[in-house]
Amino acid sequence: MNPQLILLISLISCLIVTACQALTDDEITSEWNTFLERTKKSYRSPVEASRRLAIFKENLETIESHNALFEQGKVTYKMAVTQFTDLTKEEFSQYVNKFKLSQRPKQSENIYKANPNLTVAAEIDWRNYGAVTYVKNQGQCGSCWSFSATGSMEGQSALVNGQPLVLSEQNLIDCATSQYENYGCNGGNMDGAFEYVSYYGIDSEEDYPYLEYQSDCEQRESVFRIRSYADIEHNEQSLQQAVSEIGPISIGIDATNELQNYASGILIDQTCSQQVNHGVLVVGYGSEGGYDYWIIKNSWGDYWGESGYFRLIRNYNACGITLMASYPII
Template identity: 40%
Template sequence: MAFEKNLVVLALFIVLGTLASQATSRTLSEASFAAKHEQWMTKYDRVYEDNAEKERRFAIFKKNLQFVEKFNSEGNKTYKLGLNEHSDLSDEEFLRQRTGYKRATESTSSANISFRYKDLSPTDVPPSIDWREKGAVTPIKNQLRCGCCWAFSAVAAVEGINQIQTGELISLSEQQLLDCTSSYGNKGCDGGFMTSSFQYIQQNGGIATEENYPYQGAQGICSANQPAVQITGYEQVPANSEEDLLKAVSRQPVSIIIDGSGAEFMNYQSGVFSPTDCGTKTTHAVTVVGYGMTEDGIKYWLLKNQWGESWGENGYMKILRDAGAPEGVCGLAQYASYPTA
């Protein structure tokens, strides 16, 4: 009887010890997450208005960190995820604040149906190109908490063709498009599209420099400014054709639409992006500034984003090219356009 009693006591001690160990482990894990959050706050100069806001942001940060760590631990992927300056935003907040593409209506998207690069032969298209190396890409910008990706995509394409034509790289004004294109169907920080932006630049006589019309991260009042760069119009790449997109990008940076709504896209850090959670929703606008192939033989597009240099490969993404679907990975070949000079 005494022996059985001792066994019960021993079992109780084991259970209590296990529970205590688990509690200690959870406490240590929570402390580790908290320490990483503090380090992240310091790195990105993040300050919260009160403890309640900090606790809420910590919960989101912890969820994002766990997602990143789990993804990277699984391995066997062509890309890695990582923390960035947006890691305390929920998926919904991120989509609302950091994207902002709204598909054009028929009346505002009627481009010249010609596609000037359609007759390029395979020998006319180099196996790789990086417009950064050719001096046609300005440094990475940051749209901040304003859903105006469309303005940055349009401006990057205009900056590119202007440099190709003149040899001079000029950083141009996204703020002007944000302030002045409401009559063209754009809605400031609530979304817009590139083709109407190209129309505005053409019909307005050009676009000002970023220096003379700097970005504010919010829509303001349209002000008159001296145009620095003009375009003659724009054209669209035939839809759902990576072959035609390749022809266009071989000649100039091209504005595209992509599904930027997935958690993997939000947390992309490096490698060739070939996601498992990416659809074809037209949520985000970026600029294709090149293409190439890795040493392992993986074809990719080189995308310039506007989420700051902490996201991706210093602000850029390599994304799988010629994956098989006509619309491309994340729908990148659905709606592509470029300015003409």
Template identity: 40%
Template sequence: MASLLIGSNPLIRMALLLLTIVTMTERISFVVEARDLSTPGYGEEAMKVRHEKWMAEHGRTYKDEAEKARRFEVFKANVDFIHRSNAAGDKKYTLGLNKFADITRDEFTAMYTGFKPVQAGPKKLLGFKYENITLSDDNQEVDWRQKGAVTGIKNQGQCGCCWAFSAVAAIEGLYQITSGQLASLSEQQLLDCSTNGNNNGCSGGVMNDAFQYIVDNGGITTEEAYPYTEQQGMCQSVQPAVTISGYQNVPAEDENALAAAVANQPVSVGVDASDFHLYQQGIMTADGCGENINHAVTAIGYGRADDGTQYWLLKNQWGETWGEGGYMRLQRGVGACGIGKQSSYPVA
């Protein structure tokens, strides 16, 4: 009887038809959203739509149509690389379309790194103060963020002064540990004023020469007093806010020694970041990068994942939209990405 009533009532038939159309539309929409548009062969027009959406999300503009066309080709290549890497299903990390998705690996390395490893100068403090430290069960996981010794993620922009950000983050951590106060310190002061030795502003440098400048200068000022401008300028005379007595190197290629240091304070470290630009989350493993260190970050902790993989917790300075909110987890204990080759820390 019910089926007869439905079949003979045009209003009911119309309502059922509309319900079917709405349901199908929602289903199609869901499938399109769920489908990875990076799948090879998805289509040129769909990829252009995705590129436009990505441009809007990241505020990206181009000088002309020729530049846009060239960047679109790079974008497509990166999308394909991301898809193939993630689809393999054999990695502990995933890649994603971050703000660097329309530049090549080589362009990225040239624009966003800047560490130039050299031997330490003659003025560093002798020895390694954590030489006799044995990590206990209580030291199997360290995260200096939880102890209030890490300032927020910063952004070096297209200036190769990662060395300045790494040195500052290490000093910020040490100052909080020794004084109980967290202060954001000035990378710009190092960029403008630490020009002796191997530091060349946006063209690269080393943390140890930055530490030595701070020793010789009698300290470093705050970010507020000397804000970052993303380019080298004239050195300004400012009142120091934080001082250090010197710095020490961590024994090279000894991750146990590095862990002993990181258990006691954030440490400046060099890494090979050539393959970091599309990193999104997870533990970057040794097979995902090289060992020719070209970038400086700050080791602010370490831990162990649920599957037993040990990792370093690294603070970067490419903004919060890169990686895990600006941070990276890097495989520990296997020399991944050259970590441990050149590391150092300030001494109060």
């Protein structure tokens, strides 16, 4: 990692520790009630509810102190209450890692590599071209891989076929199973989903709606099929060129810790690793305030992040962003 970035991260860590601000009981109660109303959460007992409130309060204080630093220009992103604010960092990490992305035994025969003679766009946002559907929510099912896969297929349908479609994650969860190294709500991978769709096609979300659990496979009426898929060489130059040339790209990242209470801005995460555990979708990239960033669509609903999206620092292979990048070929 760039020494200047390491120095910035170290400075941020020190500042966060020293920037605490106290919240009143009324403020905490108001935030807690809003949280419960928005998330529709309930707890097994008063004891559990009290424990969750204590964790929420601690996280809320961290959010407030972090955001004070943001207002001073000392950090690059804001925090906010999310559906995960009643979890400890360890619990959030366990939640993400419970549904690990599964690695395929080998890469696709099609490998996308950067062409040094190709000029890429300085910035691109495929949301502006009708290539990205609305933000979805995987809920408690570890089906991130299916949302990432449908996202890149929806993009190709719109950009190549000129046919905007909303595709069915449930179809993949139920049907693209263990022979494709996918395990329904217990994790999977995007390449296996693409391989399944190359054989059988995929239904629309309207015809095969999301259940948030794995059910029996009922292939109904395929509306989209691909020929194959390609894996992208493990570097950000190739990934940037693919996003610029191809469209939205399926990727895997390490989603632990700092994404828990992310709200907006460019995420520089000093805690994430190169061990990918969450499937998401790169829909563009750009630059702001001297920082290059990726625009990433998540599957945690539009209550989280920048209306369901986040921006991640670019050109540092942050959080393993290049290690599981692929796209469908139609």
